[in-house]
Amino acid sequence: KQHELAITTRAEDYPKWYQDVVRFGELAEPAKVVKGCMVIRPHGYAIWEKIQRDLDARFKNTGHRNAYFPLLVPQSFIMKEAEHIEGFAPELAVVTHAGGQELEEPYVIRPTSETIIGHFFAKWIDSHRDLPLKINQWANVMRWELRTRMFLRTTEFLWQEGHTAHATHEEAIEETLQMLHVYGDFAEEVLAVPVTRGIKTASERFAGALETYCIEAWMQDGKALQAGTSHDLGQNFGKAFDVKFQNEAGDLEHVWQTSWGVSTRLIGGLVMTHSDDDGLVLPPRVAPIHAAIIPIFRKAHEKERVMEAAERLKEQLSAIDIAPERARYRDFLEVVIDDRDMRPGAKFYDWERRGVPMRIELGPKDLDKGQVCMKMRVDTPACSGKQFLPEAEFLGSVRQRLLDYQDALLAAAKARRAANTVTLDTWEEFEATFAGDESKFAWCHWDGTAETEAAIKDKTKVTIRCVPLEGQGPAAEPGTCIFSGKPSKQRVLMAKAY
Amino acid sequence: KQHELAITTRAEDYPKWYQDVVRFGELAEPAKVVKGCMVIRPHGYAIWEKIQRDLDARFKNTGHRNAYFPLLVPQSFIMKEAEHIEGFAPELAVVTHAGGQELEEPYVIRPTSETIIGHFFAKWIDSHRDLPLKINQWANVMRWELRTRMFLRTTEFLWQEGHTAHATHEEAIEETLQMLHVYGDFAEEVLAVPVTRGIKTASERFAGALETYCIEAWMQDGKALQAGTSHDLGQNFGKAFDVKFQNEAGDLEHVWQTSWGVSTRLIGGLVMTHSDDDGLVLPPRVAPIHAAIIPIFRKAHEKERVMEAAERLKEQLSAIDIAPERARYRDFLEVVIDDRDMRPGAKFYDWERRGVPMRIELGPKDLDKGQVCMKMRVDTPACSGKQFLPEAEFLGSVRQRLLDYQDALLAAAKARRAANTVTLDTWEEFEATFAGDESKFAWCHWDGTAETEAAIKDKTKVTIRCVPLEGQGPAAEPGTCIFSGKPSKQRVLMAKAY
Numbered sequence: 001k002q003h004e005l006a007i008t009t010r011a012e013d014y015p016k017w018y019q020d021v022v023r024f025g026e027l028a029e030p031a032k033v034v035k036g037c038m039v040i041r042p043h044g045y046a047i048w049e050k051i052q053r054d055l056d057a058r059f060k061n062t063g064h065r066n067a068y069f070p071l072l073v074p075q076s077f078i079m080k081e082a083e084h085i086e087g088f089a090p091e092l093a094v095v096t097h098a099g100g101q102e103l104e105e106p107y108v109i110r111p112t113s114e115t116i117i118g119h120f121f122a123k124w125i126d127s128h129r130d131l132p133l134k135i136n137q138w139a140n141v142m143r144w145e146l147r148t149r150m151f152l153r154t155t156e157f158l159w160q161e162g163h164t165a166h167a168t169h170e171e172a173i174e175e176t177l178q179m180l181h182v183y184g185d186f187a188e189e190v191l192a193v194p195v196t197r198g199i200k201t202a203s204e205r206f207a208g209a210l211e212t213y214c215i216e217a218w219m220q221d222g223k224a225l226q227a228g229t230s231h232d233l234g235q236n237f238g239k240a241f242d243v244k245f246q247n248e249a250g251d252l253e254h255v256w257q258t259s260w261g262v263s264t265r266l267i268g269g270l271v272m273t274h275s276d277d278d279g280l281v282l283p284p285r286v287a288p289i290h291a292a293i294i295p296i297f298r299k300a301h302e303k304e305r306v307m308e309a310a311e312r313l314k315e316q317l318s319a320i321d322i323a324p325e326r327a328r329y330r331d332f333l334e335v336v337i338d339d340r341d342m343r344p345g346a347k348f349y350d351w352e353r354r355g356v357p358m359r360i361e362l363g364p365k366d367l368d369k370g371q372v373c374m375k376m377r378v379d380t381p382a383c384s385g386k387q388f389l390p391e392a393e394f395l396g397s398v399r400q401r402l403l404d405y406q407d408a409l410l411a412a413a414k415a416r417r418a419a420n421t422v423t424l425d426t427w428e429e430f431e432a433t434f435a436g437d438e439s440k441f442a443w444c445h446w447d448g449t450a451e452t453e454a455a456i457k458d459k460t461k462v463t464i465r466c467v468p469l470e471g472q473g474p475a476a477e478p479g480t481c482i483f484s485g486k487p488s489k490q491r492v493l494m495a496k497a498y
Numbered sequence: 499k500q501h502e503l504a505i506t507t508r509a510e511d512y513p514k515w516y517q518d519v520v521r522f523g524e525l526a527e528p529a530k531v532v533k534g535c536m537v538i539r540p541h542g543y544a545i546w547e548k549i550q551r552d553l554d555a556r557f558k559n560t561g562h563r564n565a566y567f568p569l570l571v572p573q574s575f576i577m578k579e580a581e582h583i584e585g586f587a588p589e590l591a592v593v594t595h596a597g598g599q600e601l602e603e604p605y606v607i608r609p610t611s612e613t614i615i616g617h618f619f620a621k622w623i624d625s626h627r628d629l630p631l632k633i634n635q636w637a638n639v640m641r642w643e644l645r646t647r648m649f650l651r652t653t654e655f656l657w658q659e660g661h662t663a664h665a666t667h668e669e670a671i672e673e674t675l676q677m678l679h680v681y682g683d684f685a686e687e688v689l690a691v692p693v694t695r696g697i698k699t700a701s702e703r704f705a706g707a708l709e710t711y712c713i714e715a716w717m718q719d720g721k722a723l724q725a726g727t728s729h730d731l732g733q734n735f736g737k738a739f740d741v742k743f744q745n746e747a748g749d750l751e752h753v754w755q756t757s758w759g760v761s762t763r764l765i766g767g768l769v770m771t772h773s774d775d776d777g778l779v780l781p782p783r784v785a786p787i788h789a790a791i792i793p794i795f796r797k798a799h800e801k802e803r804v805m806e807a808a809e810r811l812k813e814q815l816s817a818i819d820i821a822p823e824r825a826r827y828r829d830f831l832e833v834v835i836d837d838r839d840m841r842p843g844a845k846f847y848d849w850e851r852r853g854v855p856m857r858i859e860l861g862p863k864d865l866d867k868g869q870v871c872m873k874m875r876v877d878t879p880a881c882s883g884k885q886f887l888p889e890a891e892f893l894g895s896v897r898q899r900l901l902d903y904q905d906a907l908l909a910a911a912k913a914r915r916a917a918n919t920v921t922l923d924t925w926e927e928f929e930a931t932f933a934g935d936e937s938k939f940a941w942c943h944w945d946g947t948a949e950t951e952a953a954i955k956d957k958t959k960v961t962i963r964c965v966p967l968e969g970q971g972p973a974a975e976p977g978t979c980i981f982s983g984k985p986s987k988q989r990v991l992m993a994k995a996y
């Protein structure tokens with residue numbers, strides 16, 4: 001049925017376009033029967049699996065080990081860290097009955113696991129020899145949100161949460177920054193999503209953290225998407241859960257902790273970074289299917305010959321591994337042969353909407369000439385339109401072609417972001433830039449006060465996305481706040497946001 | 499602190515031995531603050547990850563795709579399939595409040611997902627062209643059990659649940675059996691756990707299934723562990739959730755469904771199959787660490803030389819991949835150098851308790867001779883006690899040595915099971931075999947009635963583990979029921995069970 005429906009264009013209705021791309025790409029659909037939840041369909045979940053395996057390897061390569069903690073958290077645990085309660089209490093889902101009886105103390109479904117993990121850290125850590133303790137958990141979490149949108153904000157979502165404990169604040173800060181860069185590198189190298197790395201203002205900080213670092217991605221409607229966060233928790237949870245260690249001098253100290261996470265939200269960012277009015281566009285490193293072979297034939301004897309050649313080609317392609325050299329996983333090309341009883345044009349359209357990077361047409365003429373006819377989902381400077389290549393040349397170059405396509409998608413996303421990033425110096429320019437639903441990435445001076453931040457947000461819905469780390473924005477030079485006219489130390493990144 | 503404590507022996511107290519092996523091996527610990535839950539610690543979770551990646555590849559190789567459905571299920575969904583309610587209602591955990599408000603309809607935390615997946619299958623399936631639909635989900639589930647034991651039975655556990663829909667009952671049965679064999683092959687090839695494949699009696703069937711197939715493993719106390727199940731659901735859920743398709747003739751029919759699952763329980767079975775009074779024993783295909791290098795030195799200049807050699811050796815070993823030829827993952831050897839300030843003997847003891855397959859001692863004498871001193875965690879016919887090997891010979895043979903060790907563990911487990919499997923023909927023999935806490939695998943004739951099954955269970959705690967598939971037990975020959983004396987078609991597997 002869906003084949004008959006066109007995707008809403010971005011110009012027409014951007015939020016509707018996003019929804020169409022997700023649904024027609026068969027990534028996910030709203031669960032409806034469970035408030036604010038979605039079902040992640042196979043084509044969407046396969047992207048999450050590819051995100052997981054690459055990120056997981058990066059976590060292991062930086063010395064982290066995975067573990068699993070209970071889904072349910074005693075309600076009293078959430079109450080132990082003052083700011084944490086305030087941040088999460090309104091969003092909790094509560095289990096009051098189990099096994100046919102009312103519980104003495106209710107449990108909440110974890111909205112995040114700092115509290116329950118803090119409890120176990122206290123049991124496991126005695127001495128400086130037990131530190132650093134570097135744990136990661138892949139899990140589902142639940143935050144009862146009012147307004148939800150597939151992948152970007154759902155009541156239940158899948159994520160990873162890193163939790164580490166250290167002997168010194170310096171070491172904890174180093175860890176926080178290391179993981180921010182793991183996220184930033186992953187976003188760019190694997191998702192082909194360019195990100196700005198920076199520090200959140202106090203008002204946007206994680207509930208219970210001293211400092212929150214983030215990566216911010218630019219979406220095609222000009223809004224920002226917070227794509228990952230890394231928190232310096234200081235000793236806040238260490239004190240709340242009494243996580244102490246004996247230092248080398250024999251004194252007891254509270255540990256310094258960090259936590260950091262990314263979620264299925266990344267898939268929303270991926271979709272909104274690359275997709276176009278024809279639907280989903282996926283970089284090969286996270287594409288569930290790399291190539292679709294469309295057999296072209298008219299007569300029965302042609303069909304047999306073409307299908308045989310298609311099977312042979314599929315087999316050859318499936319032996320090609322595009323994983324990085326020393327990866328912990330293999331990334332053999334996933335290839336489908338589309339032998340459905342449909343017109344080739346309808347098939348092209350179908351695979352385009354699923355974001356498959358490479359399409360291969362194979363007909364009797366191609367076989368006669370020993371050639372392959374291929375086309376990439378999106379034209380790039382290196383490969384535009386249909387290409388007719390001798391089969392051997394095609395097979396020898398396909399790995400590099402896919403990696404080049406990956407690079408080209410990143411370059412294109414960077415170019416779009418650059419074209420929509422501005423440096424603003426007057427309030428008039430600011431109001432014009434953010435009029436109506438409009439948004440851009442704007443580098444502006446800010447006086448550093450929560451009052452100004454709140455006033456700007458109130459008037460324009462624009463928030464401070466981050467104070468950029470060195471090299472992530474304009475060089476830090478003093479100026480005048482765009483709103484208050486008071487002195488500013490450096491420009492910060494402002495935009496509307498998801 | 500734990501280094502000082504000895505593991506309880508199996509002869510002394512088998513359940514305590516199991517608990518000690520799990521805790522001293524740092525696989526898991528009871529959560530305590532969350533009823534019946536455990537924390538899976540990194541060494542235990544790494545085993546689960548290795549289980550997942552290999553099973554997942556087997557699911558994909560048989561045409562399944564992963565997806566993700568909501569954790570919460572509307573309470574009314576559970577009530578739609580009559581037998582399903584009866585089986586699961588007493589064990590449900592219920593969410594009654596969320597986002598600060600009482601919910602109109604409570605949700606239950608999924609005890610399994612037939613119901614919510616049935617709901618979506620009804621939305622996705624219209625035509626025979628949409629079939630078969632073959633989905634798998636990796637997830638946490640919750641069943642509020644009264645008596646829990648780490649890995650074997652916990653209120654929350656991790657598992658995978660396959661859910662498929664087919665156009666015919668024949669095809670569904672074929673799928674059910676295929677997945678049973680995927681489980682059986684995985685248990686033997688990867689966990690080195692021999693299993694008996696068979697069919698459950700009606701009383702042990704999954705709530706809502708026409709037929710439940712299972713793999714049963716023999717534990718060292720003679721009890722059976724149900725290690726995996728595969729269910730032919732018939733049209734029960736298809737009718738409850740109105741999952742219909744138009745067949746080729748144009749008529750509407752209800753789909754035929756299957757579901758199948760294994761869980762973190764497998765880790766309990768793994769532990770109880772191989773471990774000994776010195777603690778954990780792990781087959782290399784699921785060992786988080788393959789080899790521990792213990793540097794041996796007395797003087798400072800020796801230390802430097804030995805540590806350099808240890809690092810070099812670790813690097814060479816870490817480049818060796820023991821994954822099967824065309825695996826979807828890489829399985830590079832995980833090697834640790836234990837440079838803690840402890841006596842070598844205490845280190846040996848420590849790595850033994852964690853089940854590390856290979857220990858390597860490296861001292862100045864070994865370096866002088868260009869040799870490696872290695873020892874496997876458990877003696878096998880091919881490799882018993884310490885081996886002194888020229889370094890090149892060691893490096894050239896280490897992959898094969900680990901794979902041989904894997905095979906030897908399976909052979910040893912099979913031999914133990916064979917020595918504890920009996921064929922019984924009289925009730926006196928039966929009562930003697932199962933006296934007190936005793937158990938064995940016993941092949942006995944049964945008259946096929948639920949009354950006899952219940953009477954045997956009532957008198958001896960022995961249950962019918964399965965009616966064996968062909969080749970999985972004695973040839974099917976008629977006989978006389980061991981309890982009632984009535985006619986029996988074939989022998990069935992009887993044992994006490996976890």
Ligand SMILES: [Zn+2]
Nearest residue numbers: 239242243254
């Ligand atoms: Zn304290």
Ligand SMILES: [Zn+2]
Nearest residue numbers: 737740741752
């Ligand atoms: Zn019906």
